[in-house]
Amino acid sequence: MQNMQAITILAALAQESRLAVYRLLIEHAPEGLAASAIAEQLGLPNATLSFHLKELSHAGLVSSRQSGRFIYYAPVIETMDALVGYLTDHCCSQSGGTCAPATRKSAPAKRVAAAGKRRPGSA
Amino acid sequence: MQNMQAITILAALAQESRLAVYRLLIEHAPEGLAASAIAEQLGLPNATLSFHLKELSHAGLVSSRQSGRFIYYAPVIETMDALVGYLTDHCCSQSGGTCAPATRKSAPAKRVAAAGKRRPGSA
DNA sequence: TCTATATTTCCATGATTATAGAATTGTCAA
DNA sequence: TTGACAATTCTATAATCATGGAAATATAGA
Incomplete structure (x- = not known):
């Protein structure tokens, strides 16, 4: 993005x-x-x-x-997805920081399943 | 947040x-x-x-x-972390959608390790 | 067609935001 | 102190954004 x-x-x-x-x-x-x-x-x-x-x-x-x-x-x-991707890719500390949402509050299963996926379109 | x-x-x-x-x-x-x-x-x-x-x-x-x-x-x-958490918690589709940043472009190891962590402070 | 309803555009107004020069405040070194 | 530099605040100006009434533009049903 x-x-x-x-x-x-x-x-x-x-x-x-x-x-x-x-x-x-x-x-x-x-x-x-x-x-x-x-x-x-x-x-x-x-x-x-x-x-x-x-x-x-x-x-x-x-x-x-x-x-x-x-x-x-x-x-x-997709747009919100891309925004969150942009923020984690470009606006989170390289060294150490958190900025890893990982999963959502009440629907963990789906999220965890996708956790290993690499973000394909990110520059 | x-x-x-x-x-x-x-x-x-x-x-x-x-x-x-x-x-x-x-x-x-x-x-x-x-x-x-x-x-x-x-x-x-x-x-x-x-x-x-x-x-x-x-x-x-x-x-x-x-x-x-x-x-x-x-x-x-922490602030960026909280923002990303807010967006994933409140602004991503309940049913099905993606909005899972999962990992970052070039530092996957750390991210993957934290992928199972539940967001503690989110309402 | 005519009418009712849904939504957008037009428009004027007020409020907020961005810009940057000039003056001010703060810090240090000699 | 004085002088040099760092950063902020003051101030005016321009630009953008938000609001909402009124008019205009769909759409559908009778």
């Missing part, structure tokens, strides 16, 4: 409403949620939500698909 | 000069670098660098210590 792309993604997440939107979408992955449902859940005006969705979309953190009159937004896991 | 703390850290990293400073400090961990050395390496005016160092410091991403006339800045690995 390029520096500038990482900055775009970090900036997209570094905002209260947008982080809330993203986390809400994660809870509803992989189907996602309609914009109206997001607006209702988070109490955001339409225009404001639309603005933030565009930011998240531009950063590649969410995708959208139309279904009838609704537009569903879903998180793009 | 609290949401707002994560946002502070993300915002601190989401800026070209600051990310460059942080990455430079990572290269010089754990001793760090004097402000003047950072300014020279990155070609930043003193006042500008000072502004960004304060942001990084406020986010807990760097620490500083005085040594003679110099102030050395060093990265705080």
